[in-house]
Amino acid sequence: MERNQEIIGVKSAYGKISTPEELGKIIRYKRKEINIRQEIVAGMAGVGTKFLSQLENGKETAEIGKTLHVLRKLGLEVYIFPRSANPFKER
Numbered sequence: 001m002e003r004n005q006e007i008i009g010v011k012s013a014y015g016k017i018s019t020p021e022e023l024g025k026i027i028r029y030k031r032k033e034i035n036i037r038q039e040i041v042a043g044m045a046g047v048g049t050k051f052l053s054q055l056e057n058g059k060e061t062a063e064i065g066k067t068l069h070v071l072r073k074l075g076l077e078v079y080i081f082p083r084s085a086n087p088f089k090e091r
Helices: 001-009 021-035 038-045 047-058 063-073
Strands: none
Touching: 021 047, 021 063, 038 047, 038 063, 047 063
């Protein structure tokens, strides 16, 4: 989490996530970056504002389907790959 705390608000919030809190911070960062209120994003994604708020606050039990839908509506993508094949790893 230290890495994203260092990055969010400075250069870019995007990158590796390891916790629900980090995912929530990235979602909030993107929403604020494009200057859209929670109510608008929730409506676009077909979720409630309570769900979106909890997601942005790192709720561990947030539904994966709804979470992925919010990410898509915000223009964010999720990639999964083995650590050994990490294309972003510094060499």
